[in-house]
Amino acid sequence: MTKGQRAIALAMAAAVTAAAGSALAEEPKRGGTANVVIQPEPPGLIMGLWQNAPTQMVAGNIYESLLKYDQELNPLPSLATEWEVNDDGTVYTFHLKDNVLWHDGEPMTADDVVFSVTDFLAETHPRLRVSLEHVENVEALDDHTVQFTLKQPFGPFMGIFEVGSMPITPKHIYEGTNFQDNPANNHPIGTGPFKFAEWERGSHIHLVRNEDYHVEGLPYLDEVYWHVIPDGASRAVAYENGDVDVLPGGSVENFDVARLSELPNTCITGGGWEYFSPMAWMWLNNREGPLADKRVRQAVLYSIDREFARDAIWNGLGEVPTGPVSSKVRFYEPDVPRYDYDPDKARELLEEAGYDGEEIRMLPLPYGETWQRWAEAVRQNMQEAGFNVSMEATDVGGWNQRLGDWDYDMAFTYLYQYGDPALGVTRNYISSNIAKGSQWNNVQGYEDERVDELADEGAVAFPDEKRQEIYSEMQKIIVEDAPIAWLLEIEFPTIYRCDMKDLIQTAIGVNDGFGDAWLDR
Amino acid sequence: MGRLSYITRRLVKGLFVLLAIVILNFFLIRAAPGDPAQVMAGEAGASDEMFIEQLQERFGLNRPLHEQLFIYVKGIVTLDMGWSYRQDQSVASLIGQRLPATLLLTGTAFCISLMFGVLMGALAAARVGKWTDSLITTVALIFYATPLFWIALMAILLFSVYLGWLPGFGMVSVGAGYTGLAYIGDILAHLVLPALTLGLFYTAVYARMTRASMLEVMEMDYVKTAKAKGVAPGRITRVHVLRNALLPVITLAGIQAGQMIGGAVLTETVFAWPGIGRLMFDALLQRDYNLLLGIFFVSSAMVVLFNLITDLVYTFVDPRIEVS
Numbered sequence: 005m006t007k008g009q010r011a012i013a014l015a016m017a018a019a020v021t022a023a024a025g026s027a028l029a030e031e032p033k034r035g036g037t038a039n040v041v042i043q044p045e046p047p048g049l050i051m052g053l054w055q056n057a058p059t060q061m062v063a064g065n066i067y068e069s070l071l072k073y074d075q076e077l078n079p080l081p082s083l084a085t086e087w088e089v090n091d092d093g094t095v096y097t098f099h100l101k102d103n104v105l106w107h108d109g110e111p112m113t114a115d116d117v118v119f120s121v122t123d124f125l126a127e128t129h130p131r132l133r134v135s136l137e138h139v140e141n142v143e144a145l146d147d148h149t150v151q152f153t154l155k156q157p158f159g160p161f162m163g164i165f166e167v168g169s170m171p172i173t174p175k176h177i178y179e180g181t182n183f184q185d186n187p188a189n190n191h192p193i194g195t196g197p198f199k200f201a202e203w204e205r206g207s208h209i210h211l212v213r214n215e216d217y218h219v220e221g222l223p224y225l226d227e228v229y230w231h232v233i234p235d236g237a238s239r240a241v242a243y244e245n246g247d248v249d250v251l252p253g254g255s256v257e258n259f260d261v262a263r264l265s266e267l268p269n270t271c272i273t274g275g276g277w278e279y280f281s282p283m284a285w286m287w288l289n290n291r292e293g294p295l296a297d298k299r300v301r302q303a304v305l306y307s308i309d310r311e312f313a314r315d316a317i318w319n320g321l322g323e324v325p326t327g328p329v330s331s332k333v334r335f336y337e338p339d340v341p342r343y344d345y346d347p348d349k350a351r352e353l354l355e356e357a358g359y360d361g362e363e364i365r366m367l368p369l370p371y372g373e374t375w376q377r378w379a380e381a382v383r384q385n386m387q388e389a390g391f392n393v394s395m396e397a398t399d400v401g402g403w404n405q406r407l408g409d410w411d412y413d414m415a416f417t418y419l420y421q422y423g424d425p426a427l428g429v430t431r432n433y434i435s436s437n438i439a440k441g442s443q444w445n446n447v448q449g450y451e452d453e454r455v456d457e458l459a460d461e462g463a464v465a466f467p468d469e470k471r472q473e474i475y476s477e478m479q480k481i482i483v484e485d486a487p488i489a490w491l492l493e494i495e496f497p498t499i500y501r502c503d504m505k506d507l508i509q510t511a512i513g514v515n516d517g518f519g520d521a522w523l524d525r
Numbered sequence: 526m527g528r529l530s531y532i533t534r535r536l537v538k539g540l541f542v543l544l545a546i547v548i549l550n551f552f553l554i555r556a557a558p559g560d561p562a563q564v565m566a567g568e569a570g571a572s573d574e575m576f577i578e579q580l581q582e583r584f585g586l587n588r589p590l591h592e593q594l595f596i597y598v599k600g601i602v603t604l605d606m607g608w609s610y611r612q613d614q615s616v617a618s619l620i621g622q623r624l625p626a627t628l629l630l631t632g633t634a635f636c637i638s639l640m641f642g643v644l645m646g647a648l649a650a651a652r653v654g655k656w657t658d659s660l661i662t663t664v665a666l667i668f669y670a671t672p673l674f675w676i677a678l679m680a681i682l683l684f685s686v687y688l689g690w691l692p693g694f695g696m697v698s699v700g701a702g703y704t705g706l707a708y709i710g711d712i713l714a715h716l717v718l719p720a721l722t723l724g725l726f727y728t729a730v731y732a733r734m735t736r737a738s739m740l741e742v743m744e745m746d747y748v749k750t751a752k753a754k755g756v757a758p759g760r761i762t763r764v765h766v767l768r769n770a771l772l773p774v775i776t777l778a779g780i781q782a783g784q785m786i787g788g789a790v791l792t793e794t795v796f797a798w799p800g801i802g803r804l805m806f807d808a809l810l811q812r813d814y815n816l817l818l819g820i821f822f823v824s825s826a827m828v829v830l831f832n833l834i835t836d837l838v839y840t841f842v843d844p845r846i847e848v849s
Contacts, residue, residue, distance in 0.1 A: 037700060044807065047565075047611050056568035130569065130576035184583065189613070205612070205622055206799030208699045229699055233797040234807075238694050241681050242797075245693055401559025401812045404567050420570060441577065443567060 008262030009320045012272055018502055019271035030505070032224050036523035038504065040250040040514070041239050042209065042230040049192045049200065049209070051171035052120070052128050053183065060168040061252060062230050065211050065517035066107070067194035069172055070098050070117070070150075071165035073511040075278045077334065077423045079162055080510070083112070083172060083195065084150075093157035093466040100148040104218045106174050107193045107200070114144035119175035121152075128183060135164045135427070138464075157466035160334075160424035166279055166512060169422070197223035197519035207232060217519075224522035236372060240264060249504055252514045253277065253496025258374045261319050264499050271502040274321045274495030276513015281330040281428070282496070284418035286366075286382070286489040291449040293413055294364060299357040301486040304414075305343035307350035307389035308382055314492055317378050321497055325490040327483040329429050332493065333421045335462075335475040340483040350389040361392045367406060367415040370399050379416055382491075407443045418494055419444060423511070425475050430459035433482055450487035532833065539829040546825045547601055547818065551594055554814055561610045561812045562586055584610050597818070606819035611811045616819035619804060626696055627800035629712075630719055630792070631785035637724035639778055642731020643771075649732065650739035650770075651762050661732060669729035677722045677795040684718060691717050694797040719796040723789050727781060734777060738770035745769075771842060779835030783828035 046058040051067045070084040079087070084098040104112040121142050125132050138158035145151055154161065164170060172195065177188045192200050195218070198211035209230040213223055231248055233239045240260040242248045244267060253276070256264065265272050288295045288304060295301055310324045329336045364386075368379035383393045393414075398406060406412050421428035431437055434456050437445040458478040465471045498514060500507055503524040510516045562580035569576070581587040585596065600607055606616035649661040668676070685693030692698065692715050703711045742748065743766055751761050790802040801820060808816040839846045 039699075047568075048613050055570060056565075057570075130566075133575075204699075204799070205614075205619070206626075206803065207695060207697070207797075210700070227700070231695070231699060231797070232799075233694055234794045234803055235797070237678055238681065238795055238797055241678075241686060241693055245686055245689075247692075247694065398558070400567065400810055401557060401564050403559075404563045405558040405560075408563060439574075441563075441574070444570065 008265075009315065011262050011266045012319050012321075012497070015265035015270055015272040015499075016274070019273045030524065032505065032522040033524060034224050034522070035226050036224075036525060038225050038228045038250060038518055038521065038523070039248040040228060040230050040252065040518075041233055041242065041248050041255045042252075043232065043234060043239065043255060045206065045232045046209075048189060049203070050173075050189050051168065051192075051194075052124050052173045053189065055129060055131060055168065060515050062209055062211070063171070063192060063194070064167055064196070064512070064515045065198040065228060065519070066192050066196045066200055067167055067171040067173075068196050069165050069167040069170045070100075071162075072516060073163070073166060073279055073423070075275060075511050077163070077278060077332075077511055079165070082165075082167075083117075084165075089162070093159075093161075094154045096152040096154075096161060097145070098150045098152075100150065101218055102148050104195050105216050106176075106195055107214060108174075108177075109216075110174065110176055112172070112174075112195050113147045114150045115147075116175045117150045117172055118142050118144050119179060120173045121170065124173045124178055124183060125170065129169075132164065132169055135161070135169075156464050158426070159463055159465060159468070159471050160422075160426045163423050163427060168512070168515060197517055198228055201227070219519070223519045225518055228518050236260070243267075243499065249501045250507065250514065251499040253498045256499070257372060258317060258319055261497055261499065269502050270499060272497050272499050273508055274497055276498060276508040276511070276515070277495055278332050279423050279511035280420040281332045281423060282418050282420050282494040283325060283330050284416065284491045284494050285325075286491065287407065287412065287415045287417060287448045288486075288488050289410065289413050289448060290451075290487055291410065294357070294359050294362050295413055297357045297359075298485055299353045300359055301489070302343065303350040303353040303357070303359075303389065304386065304391070304489050305486055306346045306353065307391065308385045308489065308491070309345040310491055311345065313378055313381050317374060317381060318492060318494070319497065321495040323493040325493050327479045327490065328433060328488075329425055329475070329479055330421050330493045332423075333429065334424050334468075335472050337476040337479040339476075340480050343486070347385075347389040354390050359390070361390075364391060364393050365413040366393050366395050367398055367403060367412050368395060369416040369418070370397075370403050375416060378491075404443055407447055408441045410440065410447070410449065414489070415447075416491075417443065425478075426459075426463040430462070430478075433478075433487065434459045448487050450482075450485065452481060452485065455481055528837070532837075535833045535836075539826075539833065542829055543822070543826055544598070547598065547822055548594070550818055550821045551597060554812075554817055555590070557812065559812055560586060561814060564810075564812050565611065580610075584608075597815075601822060606822065607815035609808070609813055609816040609819075611808070611813040612816065616816050619816060620801065620819060620823055623799060623801045623804050624786070626798060627789075627793070627802065628785065629716065630723065630798055630800055631789060633716060633720040634723035634727060634789070635778075635781060635785060637720060638727030638731055638781075641724075642728040643735050643774060645728065645732040646735025646774075647739060647762065647767055649736045650743070650766075653736075653740060658736075662736070665729040665732040667729075668725045669733065673722060673726055673789075674791045674795050676725060677719070677792060680718050680722055681795070691715075693718070696799055719789075719792050719798050722796075723792045730777065731774060735770060735774055738773050739766050742766045742770045768842065772839065775835060775838055775842065779831050779838070780828075782834075783831035784824065786824045786827040 042058055044058055046062055048054045049063045051063040068083050072080040072082045074080055084100055086099045088097045100114060106112055126136060138154050139152055140155045141153040143151055174193050177193055197214055197217050199214045201212045202210040211228045213226050233242055236257045240256045243251050243264060288301050290296055314322055314324060323331055327340045369375040386393050407415055432446055433450055435451040438449055439445055455478055458474050462471050462474040465474055505522050505524050506520045509520045562577050565580055566577050609616050609619055612619055645661050649658040652658045681693040684691045696715050698711050748765050751765050790806045793800045793802040805820045
């Protein structure tokens, strides 16, 4: 363990101790301000309109959904207090709280939920739209009861009620309007613990306590400021200087994490990403060139020292994946063929496949220094095992286009898995999802009939034991075929002052807002 | 020819130059790989075809290129710079919001650098070969050669982190609720580090240029004549040398002033200064065509304008130059 990793381990232990202490005895204190970093600046704060990470991070304080999820992905009450599922898993009934007010004082009812799902989000939320294809009907049984009837069982259905996936949006403001151009878009109205106060573009976003919040006593904080600081090094300095209290996961470059973790009153946690379960991998273009050969793709996996990259570049945070499903996602199957670091085995496979040293083009992810260094480490590993790898630089726009046009051999990326294979895994492996223009589908061009069948069956099978059986078989086939090179189950470290208590309480961490957080000052 | 008709002619010419710049930029930015719909879908982490089509429809990106160009140029002629895709606001209002911050930063840096640069350059030239000259030349060379972002980060570390004298980012203390003089003082405190950082580079440039230009003029016959006549050295430097040596400095100042509107991308980024430079950088990465074109348009208009002003200033400084 290096000095840096030791400092991080200590700061993580401090986080655990602080959380345990807070859970045991301390009475939360009211008042205070949280200063948090946001990068990049969000395009807007209407969560239903903008599904990007910075919007969710800020607007997760303003909007809510029917449920939240704990760090084991079990559903928790939010706008809904109770729920029932019928025996064959096709009818879901949610009972809503009866004391919820929108930030403008109007009561929130079941009609708002129906409007959000069938009108607003069906038009504006591409990711939710995919899940809604399984829904036959949504209706309000009374003011505080909503019922979803599905066309057939849809295994991950209980997992789509997270605020970023289904933000409940006010019907009285949006009904009958052009959602994109509604003047109310400059002043988001939600039901969450904090209300929108001010947005000084290029500088900061200011949220204030919702005095009428439907959970008695919450939130504890008076206000939250989100500071827009575009440069990674400057964000680190802002924390060091005491200007900000929280650096949400991914705010600073990984090489700054060890230094920051040594500061007094500093805690680090990798928690709060369980729902997203981000996994990093390299797309391998299965269509042409050396990587069309399964043995060459397997050699790629054997050639990479993934533990080294995890320890050296990601400060030892995260797990090395064994296959397409993250170990934090439901129906993960650990019993699959392993690709432990073995350059000799890689060389053997390359020889067997008759690889003649043809150049392989690698696109790093243009998301900063961490990803650049990672690409360099992987390239060095692969060169040592006999590959001829060249790196090609792009910016985000260029990277999108190259992947959308399939103009690459290997490309770094990371995607969210949303807790269930049917939501965030199978989309990358089924052949019906091979289409140009997207960076989230089956970009590598992998085709296997059995995998297609299993993915279809797994989504609608009932109950969970059946789904586990199906997804286990699917994972074994995919790992054997090595269509992409899985690199890391990422845990973006969130760095914060230890006297900021109860910061991360759910499976989406700071994205669920500061509703429970309080300052022990 | 009178000054007025000269100015009118130059302005009309300038308008055509601007139009050409607008059209060139329109195609240039579209030649970059990727488009705004793709980048925004990327940020959303999802892209069914319907979503991309919705975005393209909304931004008019699905129309033929010549139609897009026609719509854009028609807008520009009426000073309508369109809508920013990513920021979801009109380009004019975005530029308007950021302009004061940028002008404050670049304007302060401009004044600092012009004043100190010329002073240092003149001092070095007057003491050529002495230790003052060596010192100024060396320091100027160091600041000229050191990357701005590095100076910026070191300045933050020293003055903000270790010494705690000055704020390290932003333009105001967010949430402090200052008003009146305290508010102005707060902005000035935030301005010191970015303005000095940006100013140092240009100070070095002006110092080097003034020194070189003055040394050249000092070799002129009329300077020798003045010396032979027994004119006091201070007067020779001020009246005969400096004034004649200022022409290249004015050219450079004109260029710098023209670029002021474009902001200072690196300085604004490191200091989280909410100016136009950063807006432009973000717009570039996000392929926010209208916003980028809008910023290019405004800043090229400024360059054209300041070129004209520079040419006019020449005629005042050096009466031998005539408008023609």
